[in-house]
Amino acid sequence: MKRDLRQRVFRLGPFVGLVLVIVFFAVASGAPERYLSAHNLRVVLAQTVIVAVGAIGMTLVIVAGGIDLSVGSVIALTGVVCALGLRDGWSPVLAVLSAVAVGALVGLVSALAITRLQVVPFIATLGMLGIARGAAKWLAHQSMVDTPASWVNELAVTVPPAPWMVFAPGVWIALTLALVMAFVLRRTVFGRRVFALGSNEAAARACGIAVERLKLAIYSVAGLFFGLAGVMQMSRLRQGDPTVAIGTELDVIAAVVIGGGSLSGGEGSIMGSMIGALVMAFLRNGSQQMGWPTYVQEILIGVIIVAAVAVDRWRHVQGGDE
């Protein structure tokens, strides 16, 4: 009973961290009404959308015991695909869907390398990081792809097109998808098998789970989210930029890890990852408001990542796990 309570408190860890970050900057900035204003909240949330959508897919991969390093490149590639479609006069829906489909395709190819060629996920997706980036530059002829105005450009803006929306449409899309995927991971057979795979792959195979097919599904579904993140990225820039989002995969992985995901698999939650993404966004935003140089943010985020994982390990020891 006591342990249960303690576990529950610990599980709130990332959320407590988020509150601490917000309170700290609200006080430290000396102007809490500005830091906590609706406008600033819009700024932070709109900035978080790309990492948050990516982190939904990454949670799936990391819980299954894998990793995907190609996210930043996939965001650039799918952003370019979406922009090219819009420029060539495709309907916005078709352009967005093809970007998302390209994301899934890239994930499927990585997973084929992992399952059929027996390349470890780190290397397979490291290779894909280069391939997707190169493909993006190739498609875009190494330059920006300008897009005509459409609703796609309004997805991740700071101030939503209609006041009743309160936040950018992308924020609501990310929130909805996060809720859906949290449910999928927790309650569906697919989701529980993702956890089983990450928890003990050999046992999963012995229990009759088709491990290879499951991996193909996981990386493809994650790719859908990376593709959507690419659309969000394009929406923010209002053009397709093949050189954008370099290193974003590390932010996405950090969000999952801060939210309680374990790189050895079997652990992680969508809501935790969302909080992880918000922690980093509020930290960045707060540092900017304080007028701190960017190197301070970088150091702080580095410290937070290590501290979050250290606290997580400690929680395991305390909770009597393993």
Added chain:
Amino acid sequence: MTPALRLLGIDKRFGATVALDGAALEVAPGEVHALLGENGAGKSTLLGILGGLLRPEGGRMEIEGSPYAPRSPREARDRGIALIHQELSLFPHLSVAENVLVGSEPSRRGLVDLVEARRRTRDVLAEFGHPEIDPETRVGQLPIAARQVVEICRAIAGRARVVLMDEPTSSLQRADVERLFALIRRLSASGVAVVYISHFLEEAREVAGACTVLRDGRTVATGPLASLTNEDLIAHMVGRSVDTRFPDRASPTAGEAEIEVRGLVSSPAVREASFTLHRGEVLGVFGLMGSGRTEMLRALFGLDEADAGTVRRGKREGPARSTPARRLAEGLGYLSEDRKGEGLALPLSVADNVTLTRFSSASSRLGVIDPRRQHAQAAERAEELQVKMRGPEQPVRTLSGGNQQKVALARLLHQEADVLLLDEPTRGIDVASKAQIYDAIGAAAAAGKAVLMVSSYLPELLGVCDRLAVMSRGRLGAARPVAEWTPDSVMEAAIGT
């Protein structure tokens, strides 16, 4: 009556090692069938083939008269075969219910039916006499014995027609063993056939009606257990023709005591071990899997934590708890039973592997290694042990198992350790390499080294050692001269009837 399960002429090799050589097994519906044999006789391989984890090279299998050739564990399960593994194969991060039902989760349109999952798990747990286990608990938080209960419940929940159990009692308390036996009887009464591997004959007699004895991958005896005495069974298990050459050991003149171990305890595997090892002697330790033989060596070498005990070297006496670095400095050398996992650095060269524990022999005072000296030293050791290799720069990974093992032993010799702790020095290697390793062990003893050799292969212990002690259920018995032991008396001590 059609047998529930029939296997004929099953062959299986792992590289050069023949694991099964025409093994046969026949189990009637509702029968509890004990599968007996020494370590390495092929019991686990046979169950692995039945469970779809391994594929045989030859032979025929039938379930209830129809041909059976599973290509995956899934197919085995679909045909009604449930395998309970020797090593626990659970999902520590998932709940008990999820572990029990994984692979066959109750669901509607992809959604797990949590209420149904909980109900089914609770039913199975209650049936097994463990209603106190909460289906919601994460398995990682359960004690080991409870985890095995979960594992067994998984097999039952799968509605199997044949349940295969590989040493299911090795981590259970006596009360849990009773419950397991009651459950096995209930399974059997409902027509489910159970194949049961155990090292303990008394246990087998308690629960099984029939038995099959495997030796060297062949079926050497089968029939009702009641018709065979323990002596018969042991004779079948060990009665091999010794076809290996052992070195002629000049009867050793017992040297001074090199190392004295008193009251070594390393929970939970080692409950009490005391022995004296003399210079120029080979002391053998026999034990079955799970007897604590490996853990005793590991604790002595500082790889596992020793909870109690003392170690005396000459006049100096110290606590048994130590670290590998300290033990190395004290002149102990350790050969791991797990050659690939912790014995060798596989991608590195023979030269690096041989000189790893004593780089100083080939390096300057500043720690710069002279590759020529290093290679020459390694080549010399390798030649002593007749390692077949292109040269000392060859990666160890590319050598055969027998040659890899010789490289591991060469490291100990290069280290110039006074005490050699050898854990299964000939596991999984060919006969010729075995003989060379026996020669090297004999030569080391003749040169005044003290050798402790742990093995589960009795003939080699009887052939190589001067004295022999038997470890059973965590306790090391008294060491006696090899001449005073017979294969049967060793087995009896190991089985601990």
